[in-house]
Amino acid sequence: MENHKGGYPMKKTVFNLANGLLLGSLILLTNCGSARRSEPLHGPLTMNEQVKRGQVVFMENCHKCHPGGEAGAGPSINNVPLTSWMLKARVRSRAFFFGIGRMPSFKKHEISREELNDLVRYIKVLKKHDEDAATAAR
Amino acid sequence: MKKNYLKAYTCLVLLAGSLLLSSCWKLRGHYGGPKSFEPVPRSIQPADIALPAGYKIEAIAQGLNYPTAITFDDSGNIYVTEAGYAYGEIWTQARLLRIEPDGKTTQVAEGGKNGPWSGLSFYQGNFYVSEGGTLEKGRILRITPNGAITPVIQDLPTGGDHFTTGPVIGPDGNIYFGLGTYTNSGVVGLDNYRYGWLKRNPQLHDIPCRDITLAGQNFITDNPLTPDPKDKATTGAYVPFGTPTTSGQVIKGSLPCSGAILRMPVTGGNLELVAWGLRNPFGLAFAPNNTLYVTDNAYDVRGSRPIYGAGDVLWAINQGPTWYGWPDYSEGKPLNTSDYETNKQDPRFVLANHPNKPPKPAAILGVHSSANSLDFSRNTAFGHVGEAFIAEFGDQAPEVGRIYGPVGYKVVRVNTSNGVVEDFAVNKGRTNGPASMHKSGGLERPIAARFDPKGEALYVVDFGVMPITEQGEAPKQKTGVVWKITKEATR
Numbered sequence: 001m002e003n004h005k006g007g008y009p010m011k012k013t014v015f016n017l018a019n020g021l022l023l024g025s026l027i028l029l030t031n032c033g034s035a036r037r038s039e040p041l042h043g044p045l046t047m048n049e050q051v052k053r054g055q056v057v058f059m060e061n062c063h064k065c066h067p068g069g070e071a072g073a074g075p076s077i078n079n080v081p082l083t084s085w086m087l088k089a090r091v092r093s094r095a096f097f098f099g100i101g102r103m104p105s106f107k108k109h110e111i112s113r114e115e116l117n118d119l120v121r122y123i124k125v126l127k128k129h130d131e132d133a134a135t136a137a138r
Numbered sequence: 139m140k141k142n143y144l145k146a147y148t149c150l151v152l153l154a155g156s157l158l159l160s161s162c163w164k165l166r167g168h169y170g171g172p173k174s175f176e177p178v179p180r181s182i183q184p185a186d187i188a189l190p191a192g193y194k195i196e197a198i199a200q201g202l203n204y205p206t207a208i209t210f211d212d213s214g215n216i217y218v219t220e221a222g223y224a225y226g227e228i229w230t231q232a233r234l235l236r237i238e239p240d241g242k243t244t245q246v247a248e249g250g251k252n253g254p255w256s257g258l259s260f261y262q263g264n265f266y267v268s269e270g271g272t273l274e275k276g277r278i279l280r281i282t283p284n285g286a287i288t289p290v291i292q293d294l295p296t297g298g299d300h301f302t303t304g305p306v307i308g309p310d311g312n313i314y315f316g317l318g319t320y321t322n323s324g325v326v327g328l329d330n331y332r333y334g335w336l337k338r339n340p341q342l343h344d345i346p347c348r349d350i351t352l353a354g355q356n357f358i359t360d361n362p363l364t365p366d367p368k369d370k371a372t373t374g375a376y377v378p379f380g381t382p383t384t385s386g387q388v389i390k391g392s393l394p395c396s397g398a399i400l401r402m403p404v405t406g407g408n409l410e411l412v413a414w415g416l417r418n419p420f421g422l423a424f425a426p427n428n429t430l431y432v433t434d435n436a437y438d439v440r441g442s443r444p445i446y447g448a449g450d451v452l453w454a455i456n457q458g459p460t461w462y463g464w465p466d467y468s469e470g471k472p473l474n475t476s477d478y479e480t481n482k483q484d485p486r487f488v489l490a491n492h493p494n495k496p497p498k499p500a501a502i503l504g505v506h507s508s509a510n511s512l513d514f515s516r517n518t519a520f521g522h523v524g525e526a527f528i529a530e531f532g533d534q535a536p537e538v539g540r541i542y543g544p545v546g547y548k549v550v551r552v553n554t555s556n557g558v559v560e561d562f563a564v565n566k567g568r569t570n571g572p573a574s575m576h577k578s579g580g581l582e583r584p585i586a587a588r589f590d591p592k593g594e595a596l597y598v599v600d601f602g603v604m605p606i607t608e609q610g611e612a613p614k615q616k617t618g619v620v621w622k623i624t625k626e627a628t629r
Contacts, residue, residue, distance in 0.1 A: 034568045034569065034571065035569075036567075036568070036569070038561035038564060039188050039561060039562075040190055040561050040563065041561075041564065042190045043191065056270065056557065056558060057554050059502065059559060060502065060557060063449075063502060063504070064447070064450075064469075064503065064504055064505050065504075067503075067559075067570075068559075070543060070569070071541070071542040071543025071569070072505060072506075072541060072543055072545040072568055073447055073506065073542070074542060075543075076542070076543065093255050093477075102446070102447075104447075111586035122283075
């Protein structure tokens with residue numbers, strides 16, 4: 001986590017804590033609902049070329065902690081009620097949820113701006129892939 | 139405008155705070171009650187397992203004792219190994235069994251107290267078994283159809299945290315097998331004492347395949363090998379517990395070695411290095427294009443040098459011995475970054491220099507998913523030709539690190555051309571997890587996936603019920619199952 005030694009501004013710390021509380025709680029809230037979206041439960045995901053590219057970015061960077069967007073080493077993200085810009089900000093900045101959050105940040109040399117757009121599009125499409133309740137309930 | 143924004147923001151934060159207080163989120167802890175290995179009832183309900191449309195699953199054998207691997211003879215008969223050892227320190231009888239059409243089993247061979255028998259192949263009339271080596275070091279065994287056992291090679295340096303694995307027969311007619319490391323990340327520590335083997339063999343340590351130069355990283359721990367509770371031990375990498383190292387110290391490489399894939403003729407003889415710098419190369423399989431693929435179980439958050447957030451990996455193995463990164467890289471990335479740090483200690487390199495830049499993985503799988511044996515689809519009648527089907531044993535959290543939700547406990551398919559991982563067989567339910575956690579009749583701990591010789595059916599070996607209790611792993615005897623998945627149109 002960030003080193004707060006050396007006069008880290010109090011105002012900024014409070015703001016960060018508030019942000020962390022907000023983001024963390026939104027993430028925690030998602031765990032009250034199912035995040036399962038995979039093909040055996042919901043059928044194959046319909047993807048255009050951008051979503052397919054985003055899926056590859058997801059697999060290289062996100063899947064290991066959020067397998068298929070479900071909870072794993074990290075919390076589930078398929079049911080995160082975050083907007084696209086919030087998702088992008090979250091990917092670019094280090095997590096801070098009372099010092100617990102520890103998802104790494106991904107800089108532009110790791111995930112380019114174009115790749116980030118593709119990634120967020122994939123996450124949004126995956127999140128919405130829950131309408132086929134009949135398949136899920138088999 | 140700014141005031142309104144602040145008001146809205148304050149409301150959001152207050153709302154978030156109340157959500158936090160009422161949240162149903164929690165980290166997964168120990169489960170399964172007191173540690174016991176006694177058999178427990180296991181419901182078998184294929185309908186509790188979800189598959190893509192058009193596929194069907196059925197159980198063809200159950201009540202097996204820690205089954206680990208499956209193969210087929212030239213007549214298409216089905217054989218499985220029972221491990222003879224399981225995490226939690228229990229030794230049972232290692233066995234090779236034939237599964238009869240009615241689901242009953244016939245014993246072909248039985249091993250000694252040196253399991254686990256972790257892998258199985260059939261080639262030119264004989265079976266080849268990898269024996270883990272918990273008490274007498276690892277071996278590759280040749281077993282005739284009438285049960286005669288001959289070691290092809292023995293004294294392999296495994297039997298610590300990880301075992302001798304594989305074996306598979308390559309297109310060149312050689313036998314390929316894996317050697318898992320003794321330790322999590324190169325340093326013998328208290329986690330190894332708790333697992334039992336450090337007390338039995340305090341001299342053991344990882345062995346590099348080629349000469350390496352150490353950075354001189356040392357780790358101070360309690361010393362459980364002496365009666366003085368205040369006694370401390372200082373331990374470096376690639377040396378026995380309680381042995382410090384120095385910067386620039388050279389550790390001589392040799393074969394056989396730790397964290398490697400080796401090959402040799404099926405008749406025994408010349409041992410060759412295929413790959414090194416692996417951690418626990420559990421599953422080996424050749425793709426239709428004859429490339430060797432290997433699943434590698436990644437680092438845990440345990441021991442003197444814990445590593446956070448390391449995903450299991452599917453490697454495409456290069457021609458010529460390449461170093462894949464253990465113990466200083468994960469998924470092809472260096473460990474000395476905050477991505478892998480824990481609150482105990484930042485992972486710093488233990489090697490002064492690295493043999494090569496590790497390659498990029500074919501796919502990155504879930505952290506702690508325990509991606510084990512795999513096979514490739516070769517038949518359009520089953521579908522997904524060229525994709526790898528991997529059995530994920532499932533996490534051993536919280537012993538290996540904390541998780542937000544169960545990881546693994548399923549079969550996934552991997553497109554090796556782009557690294558995309560898709561679920562293939564998973565338990566139904568609101569969350570992922572083993573059947574015993576859902577109180578359903580589905581998958582527990584898939585450990586091997588292998589197609590029949592025609593490629594029409596995928597067989598999944600399910601190790602059985604293994605909760606992680608306060609006292610450690612508690613694998614339940616006689617809860618193993620073999621599942622068979624077919625595409626309904628081809629039956």
